[in-house]
Amino acid sequence: MDLSQLETFLAVIEERGFSRAASRLHRTQPAISHTIRRLEDEIGEPLFERASREGTLTSAGELLREYAERLLKLRGETSAALEQLRSLERGRLHLAANEYTCLYLLPVLDQFRRQYPHIGVMVQRTLASRIPEHILGRTVELGIVTFPPEDAQLKSIGVYTDSVVFIVDPRHPFARQKKVALRDLGTENFVAHNVVSPLRQRVIALFEQHKTPLNMSVELPSLDAIKRFVAMGNGVALVPGLTVRDELARGELVQVQVPELRIERQLLLIHRRAATMSHAAQAFLKCVKEVAAERGAPFSFRPQRRDEAATSR
Numbered sequence: 001m002d003l004s005q006l007e008t009f010l011a012v013i014e015e016r017g018f019s020r021a022a023s024r025l026h027r028t029q030p031a032i033s034h035t036i037r038r039l040e041d042e043i044g045e046p047l048f049e050r051a052s053r054e055g056t057l058t059s060a061g062e063l064l065r066e067y068a069e070r071l072l073k074l075r076g077e078t079s080a081a082l083e084q085l086r087s088l089e090r091g092r093l094h095l096a097a098n099e100y101t102c103l104y105l106l107p108v109l110d111q112f113r114r115q116y117p118h119i120g121v122m123v124q125r126t127l128a129s130r131i132p133e134h135i136l137g138r139t140v141e142l143g144i145v146t147f148p149p150e151d152a153q154l155k156s157i158g159v160y161t162d163s164v165v166f167i168v169d170p171r172h173p174f175a176r177q178k179k180v181a182l183r184d185l186g187t188e189n190f191v192a193h194n195v196v197s198p199l200r201q202r203v204i205a206l207f208e209q210h211k212t213p214l215n216m217s218v219e220l221p222s223l224d225a226i227k228r229f230v231a232m233g234n235g236v237a238l239v240p241g242l243t244v245r246d247e248l249a250r251g252e253l254v255q256v257q258v259p260e261l262r263i264e265r266q267l268l269l270i271h272r273r274a275a276t277m278s279h280a281a282q283a284f285l286k287c288v289k290e291v292a293a294e295r296g297a298p299f300s301f302r303p304q305r306r307d308e309a310a311t312s313r
Contacts, residue, residue: 001042003075006068008035009047013057013065092120093280094140096131099223101144103242104160104267107295112287119280128197135272141281146265147198148304153273158302159288160267164199165241167253169233179257186212189235191226194219202263203238210260227253240265268304 011021012032022029040047045060057065093112097105102123109121124140131143132154148156166185168174185207193200207214218235220226223243230237231252238261247253269288271277277285292301 001039003071005035005039006064006071008032009039009064010068010072012036012048013061091118091278091280092122093278093284094122094124094142095284096124096126096134096140096143098125098128098131098144100240100243101128101146101267104144108284108288108291111291112284115287116280116283119283127195132270135270138272141275141278142269142271142284145268145270148268149270154270155273156268156270156304157285157288158266158300158304159269159292160242160300161298162240162242162265162267164203164238164261164263164265165244165255166236166238166258166261167227167230167244167248167255168236169231170251170254171233172236172254174236174256175254177256179259182207182210182258182260183212185236185258186215189215189217191218191220191229191235191237192216193223193226193239194221199240199263199265206261206263 008021008025011025012018015021015024018032018036019029022032025032036047043060043064046058047061047064049056049058095105102125105123109123112119113121124134126134128145128147131140131145132149132151134140135143136151136153144159145156166180174180204214218229220229223239226237226239227244227247229235231247241255244253244255248255269285271281289301292299
């Protein structure tokens with residue numbers, strides 16, 4: 001039994017006869033009769049009273065009519081839903097990010113929601129190291145990370161360049177200086193992020209390279225907590241610049257230049273290389289490209305080659 005058979009069956013009922021149904025469907029009457037016979041053979045019951053010229057239904061025919069109408073209605077609803085999906089009138093976008101990289105998403109999602117207000121958005125917060133496996137496991141379509149993915153099944157696009165910045169509260173003696181040397185930081189109490197990450201290891205290695213102590217007297221679980229604690233006058237910190245733009249603009253924190261401290265990171269948008277992307281995900285990539293074109297650096301849209309990604313690890 002297929003939907004075309006049911007469509008023919010309902011046409012015979014609605015037109016009250018085989019010949020009128022054939023005319024409506026632009027088919028011959030024998031073709032209509034053959035379709036109905038095949039349907040009856042599959043069901044194992046007659047559908048029409050043979051003595052009737054107007055397509056009077058048997059009990060089995062009445063029962064099938066109800067289900068046929070529901071199935072064809074469902075087909076119509078499905079077609080309409082798919083069309084809405086294609087026209088971005090419905091759908092859902094699933095992304096993954098951590099506390100830091102989620103901040104990059106905000107201006108892009110702002111533009112995305114303005115253009116496609118009917119698309120639902122779900123950003124799953126997870127450790128950056130887990131984002132590639134979530135994408136490969138198909139629980140999310142896109143993710144934002146700060147390291148090139150090792151798996152060849154993943155494709156990456158450079159979308160933002162960020163720098164590590166040294167911050168103090170406005171009352172700190174360093175706040176009145178344009179810059180300080182890294183060796184001057186050896187007596188400072190640093191408020192650190194207690195999540196082990198490549199960035200943390202790079203900072204530790206840099207201080208070791210300059211033979212300068214790194215006193216991490218307080219370790220906190222979030223970047224937001226670190227910023228607030230430093231603003232209260234409890235030590236200094238090294239944080240991604242993207243995370244403190246608003247606090248610096250409001251004067252709640254002060255950035256002090258450290259010439260020896262030059263750590264840049266490229267934020268990467270990653271997705272499965274061979275995936276057929278949803279219409280919502282394709283629209284999101286379009287917004288990423290638009291934001292990069294409109295705002296310029298540090299925003300970007302630079303697909304990475306596989307050899308380039310391997311070199312930058």
